[in-house]
Amino acid sequence: MDIVVCIKQVPDPDYFSQIVLDPVTKAIRREGIPLIMNPVDRNAIEAALQLQERFSGKVTVLTMGPPQSREALEEGLAMGAEEAVLLCDRAFAGADAFATAYTLAAAIKEFCPFNLVLCGSETVDSGTKMVGPMLAEFLDIPYATNVRAMNFVTEGICLAETAIENGCMKVELGLPALITVNKAINEPRIPTVLGIMQVASKKLLMYGANGLGVPPEKLGLAGSPTRVASLFDFKQKRRLETLRGDPQHVASKAVAKLREWHAV
Amino acid sequence: MVRPDMSRHKEIWVYAEQTAGHLARVGLELLGKASELSDKLGAGLACVLVGYRGEKLASELLSYGVEKVYFVDDPKLEHYQNQAYAGVVADLVEEHRPEIFLFGATEMGEDLAPCIAAKVGTGLTAHCVDLRIEDCDGALILHQTVPGWGGGKRVDIICPRKRPQMATVKPGVFTVPRHKRNAGGKILRVTPQLHEKHFRARTVEVQKGQACERPVEEAEVVVAAGWGVNSLGSLDLVRELSDLLRGAVAGTRPLLDKGLITQDRMIGQSGKVVGPNLFISLGASGAMHFSTGFERAKFVLAVDQNPQAPIFQVADVGIIGDLREVLPCLIEEFRKLKKAM
Numbered sequence: 001m002d003i004v005v006c007i008k009q010v011p012d013p014d015y016f017s018q019i020v021l022d023p024v025t026k027a028i029r030r031e032g033i034p035l036i037m038n039p040v041d042r043n044a045i046e047a048a049l050q051l052q053e054r055f056s057g058k059v060t061v062l063t064m065g066p067p068q069s070r071e072a073l074e075e076g077l078a079m080g081a082e083e084a085v086l087l088c089d090r091a092f093a094g095a096d097a098f099a100t101a102y103t104l105a106a107a108i109k110e111f112c113p114f115n116l117v118l119c120g121s122e123t124v125d126s127g128t129k130m131v132g133p134m135l136a137e138f139l140d141i142p143y144a145t146n147v148r149a150m151n152f153v154t155e156g157i158c159l160a161e162t163a164i165e166n167g168c169m170k171v172e173l174g175l176p177a178l179i180t181v182n183k184a185i186n187e188p189r190i191p192t193v194l195g196i197m198q199v200a201s202k203k204l205l206m207y208g209a210n211g212l213g214v215p216p217e218k219l220g221l222a223g224s225p226t227r228v229a230s231l232f233d234f235k236q237k238r239r240l241e242t243l244r245g246d247p248q249h250v251a252s253k254a255v256a257k258l259r260e261w262h263a264v
Numbered sequence: 265m266v267r268p269d270m271s272r273h274k275e276i277w278v279y280a281e282q283t284a285g286h287l288a289r290v291g292l293e294l295l296g297k298a299s300e301l302s303d304k305l306g307a308g309l310a311c312v313l314v315g316y317r318g319e320k321l322a323s324e325l326l327s328y329g330v331e332k333v334y335f336v337d338d339p340k341l342e343h344y345q346n347q348a349y350a351g352v353v354a355d356l357v358e359e360h361r362p363e364i365f366l367f368g369a370t371e372m373g374e375d376l377a378p379c380i381a382a383k384v385g386t387g388l389t390a391h392c393v394d395l396r397i398e399d400c401d402g403a404l405i406l407h408q409t410v411p412g413w414g415g416g417k418r419v420d421i422i423c424p425r426k427r428p429q430m431a432t433v434k435p436g437v438f439t440v441p442r443h444k445r446n447a448g449g450k451i452l453r454v455t456p457q458l459h460e461k462h463f464r465a466r467t468v469e470v471q472k473g474q475a476c477e478r479p480v481e482e483a484e485v486v487v488a489a490g491w492g493v494n495s496l497g498s499l500d501l502v503r504e505l506s507d508l509l510r511g512a513v514a515g516t517r518p519l520l521d522k523g524l525i526t527q528d529r530m531i532g533q534s535g536k537v538v539g540p541n542l543f544i545s546l547g548a549s550g551a552m553h554f555s556t557g558f559e560r561a562k563f564v565l566a567v568d569q570n571p572q573a574p575i576f577q578v579a580d581v582g583i584i585g586d587l588r589e590v591l592p593c594l595i596e597e598f599r600k601l602k603k604a605m
């Protein structure tokens with residue numbers, strides 16, 4: 001079973017409060033924010049490696065991003081993926097979810113023969129949850145999202161359990177198919193020292209827009225139906241009254257205030 | 265590809281999600297907002313309902329002032345099937361070309377909407393917290409506000425060239441509008457063109473337990489516990505306060521991770537968005553991921569022992585103190601108040 005795992009490099013959420021806006025240009029400034037592999041994408045890699053151990057085949061990790069996102073791919077290789085593909089070109093910059101999925105689909109069709117495509121259910125930075133289903137549509141294959149268990153009845157048929165509000169849904173998929181997994185599906189392995197040493201000998205291929213056979217107006221910002229119109233800091237409007245001191249006294253004062261505002 | 269078509273009467277569509285004969289509340293919430301947008305845009309308001317034997321649901325939608333319900337009815341569509349639903353809805357979009365199409369960001373809505381957007385070749389904006397019509401050089405464009413990077417930033421997203429302008433909205437962001445009497449809308453029954461290809465992914469079973477408690481989005485008072493409640497040894501006092509105020513107990517992510525609350529009780533970016541009259545936060549530091557979930561609350565009362573905790577930046581009244589001392593007094597004060605009322 002040949003599996004392509006799509007991964008994304010994202011800013012570490014622990015540092016989100018340090019992301020600031022340039023007061024003049026309103027552009028985002030994220031210098032010094034560490035980058036990590038989107039956490040649930042590790043679960044997708046783990047799921048792929050487990051399937052590969054069972055059915056054999058090849059696991060490829062794929063990302064579209066700036067040059068430094070090769071770090072995320074190297075981490076995937078260290079976990080045990082056989083090959084990595086980096087889509088990197090100025091022409092890809094500014095892609096929304098639609099253009100991201102379109103570009104990933106073009107690359108998969110061109111470079112990665114597959115039976116199964118795995119994605120994370122969502123990223124921690126923008127978390128639209130849209131790349132998976134859109135990618136499936138562009139590849140013209142069936143899909144299931146937010147999957148917490150995969151049961152391969154045979155190598156060609158997967159019974160996927162997807163989490164929904166107060167319950168679950170069981171979806172039967174004939175391969176080739178795309179599945180987005182959530183964190184409940186497994187516990188991702190930590191790369192071993194041997195795994196890390198093997199990275200250097202594995203193939204990490206880099207492609208630009210030229211190799212994809214897609215007109216430039218389909219890529220990056222040009223190929224994105226959505227646009228960022230503006231970016232601003234957000235603050236809730238609150239009264240910000242604080243009380244401290246004797247517990248009895250502050251409790252009584254707080255309730256009196258709520259009463260005065262007709263909050264109770 | 266669908267392009268803006270100014271020659272016809274414009275429509276705003278809302279996807280009316282249903283499971284097992286019940287409309288999802290978020291669809292109704294969207295109707296309220298969509299009706300506001302349709303006034304601004306001078307557009308009609310329509311719903312899309314997909315399922316089997318859903319006449320009752322279609323009439324229910326009309327009672328909210330919807331002018332048209334496109335009702336796709338087929339026994340094969342009784343259960344949610346992502347590709348089949350996406351296929352029939354995309355066909356409807358191609359035929360009628362709505363200006364705007366809104367979806368609830370439920371599990372099913374988030375599974376379905378991106379596939380439809382990809383099929384019809386338009387953009388989709390996820391998890392909007394506000395929707396407005398604005399004039400951009402003479403064109404009336406939908407501005408879609410989304411939270412970014414943990415909630416501390418807001419981004420306005422537009423879809424200037426492609427139609428429909430599509431967006432998802434989490435449950436709880438907007439409020440359900442009132443019923444309108446004799447709205448005079450009509451139900452348009454659609455017979456879908458279904459193919460084998462639509463069922464390459466086939467839903468074989470849907471298990472949906474009844475939520476045992478009232479959804480936290482519907483409570484007038486929400487009492488949210490943070491990691492600091494550990495000092496109390498249990499949630500008993502938190503429950504006591506919530507019961508006293510006829511509220512709902514909720515919590516932060518660490519409480520979910522510890523199994524003290526269920527997923528449907530976690531407030532925040534990756535959980536529930538609530539807008540109660542009163543939101544009480546007990547021992548939560550106020551991370552943006554969390555506070556973005558109660559931004560619509562009318563009043564916020566917070567208790568935390570750390571005067572620097574960001575929770576005090578999003579509270580109307582904040583008590584700096586130890587929960588073990590403050591919470592019993594608060595309960596006492598609320599009890600006194602109840603007696604006096």
Ligand SMILES: Cc1cc2nc3c(=O)[nH]c(=O)nc-3n(C[C@H](O)[C@H](O)[C@H](O)COP(=O)(O)OP(=O)(O)OC[C@H]3O[C@@H](n4cnc5c(N)ncnc54)[C@H](O)[C@@H]3O)c2cc1C
Nearest residue numbers: 006064096097119120123126127128129130131389390412
């Ligand atoms: C605050 C903010 C809000 C945004 N809102 C929108 C919006 O509403 N609509 C919109 O179209 N765009 C939006 N974007 C742009 C969006 O972030 C990018 O399009 C991004 O490339 C993909 O979206 P995501 O991170 O939400 O991915 P998700 O759909 O949440 O990602 C799911 C999975 O898809 C795979 N994946 C995602 N990106 C890549 C990649 N580059 N390479 C390989 N695999 C990948 C991974 O497996 C990932 O786990 C927004 C960006 C920001 C910063």
Ligand SMILES: Cc1cc2nc3c(=O)[nH]c(=O)nc-3n(C[C@H](O)[C@H](O)[C@H](O)COP(=O)(O)OP(=O)(O)OC[C@H]3O[C@@H](n4cnc5c(N)ncnc54)[C@H](O)[C@@H]3O)c2cc1C
Nearest residue numbers: 013490491492495516517532533534547548549553569587
């Ligand atoms: C991508 C992403 C998404 C996330 N989504 C969510 C989400 O949707 N919802 C969510 O809640 N979190 C979410 N988080 C986690 C979030 O960032 C915070 O870590 C979390 O909200 C912290 O929870 P807390 O306030 O309960 O715990 P802490 O931050 O540990 O705060 C505990 C507080 O209790 C106080 N305290 C301790 N003892 C006492 C006492 N005796 N009396 C009074 N006060 C006391 C402390 O002073 C402290 O302020 C997300 C994180 C990421 C990375």
